Amino acid sequence: MSWIDISQPLTNDIAHWPEDQPFVYETTITKENSGSVNIGRITTSTHIGTHVDAPFHYDSSGRRILDLDINRYIGDCQVIDLSEFDTLSAEAFKNKLTKPAERVLIKTSLRNNPKYFPENVPGITSDGADYLNTLGVKLVGVDTPSVDDISSKDLQGHHALYHHDIYILENVMLDSIEPGNYELIALPLAIAEADGSPVRAVIRRKEVSHG
Template sequence: MSMLVDLSHPIRQGQPSFPGDPELSVEAHFTTASGPRCNLSRITMSSHHGTHLDAMFHFVEDGRTLDQMPLEWFYGPARVIRVPKQAGEEITSDDFRRHEAVLTPGARILFETGWHREYGTLRYYEEAPSMTQEAAVYLASRQLRLIGMDTPTPGKDYYEIHHTLLGHGVEMVIVEGLANLDALPDDREFQFIGFPLNFAGRDGSPIRAVAEC
């Protein structure tokens, strides 16, 4: 019998946002004791807050927007690989090459550094492990369909890395800010589900990422 593993961080008032992004606000707009006597919230947030995915348009001006990406890209068999890292350490091409057997064209790969445990702190954004440009080029060469991670962004050279992974001829879905990757099996595939909201013409969306194991 399969089980579902929640790979998404809860979104709570007071959480820090990625530096420079809009601040998160989740507040009551109506309550059952006022107004039309129902609970309704006012939400302000970045399209890339918390557990989310990037559309190509996030960094590529003529890249696909969310509504132009096939639904199949967000759902299907996936595997997790372990890339343990400490604060500020580099994630290199060698870290991925040792898992080359599962880095096949069309694959959905999630990698765990252990950094998801820092979520909800400023340190999560400021000291995260960082993918090198060489590692991004290597991943692009493997023609993956999706790369997911427990860090808030692939690397500190985010402009170059995102262009490498999202650009024309690659168009890899990037899922950032995953949780609970340590609960996934090492030795077999599972189903990854991570659909974005259908924001027409936009660059990214929070998702409720789930693994069916």
């Protein structure tokens, strides 16, 4: 099975959080001028495109990127479709997720459009995080910019997941992905002191064993 890229491409017109740093790539040294190489420079937020959150993002005493276990970002995952639900609650999860799963990627009703920043997204509720914990979930990924509603200030979903030590992956692209069992790789960059990091997220469908 081939790997499938579920990352948002980082382009100069990618959508970003209001008032946050836009992504900018520019070639600051050219082969014509240097005689040997092209060299680019990027300016960006750590929460651009497909990215992970470290607890320091929403808790000043929380762990930062280099404190996190990279093994959480590699391994078996389950893709579920919750596009019919307005919130990612325990009731919603119970409709599509009943067996233990270490990593879960969630398709919502939001269509993948990296150039559009949504006004509203379905957030993960406290009881939703509680339910994921009962199934042993250690990482949750969403196809939205946040596990909370865009206007949220208390970040209930972030803190509820943090309470259960469930890692957060945001802005994965799942429109063309069928629900089922996959392998996931979504490694953050090793940015010292960072509250988050862009990732290149890829999945691969797991072979079905016929015994």
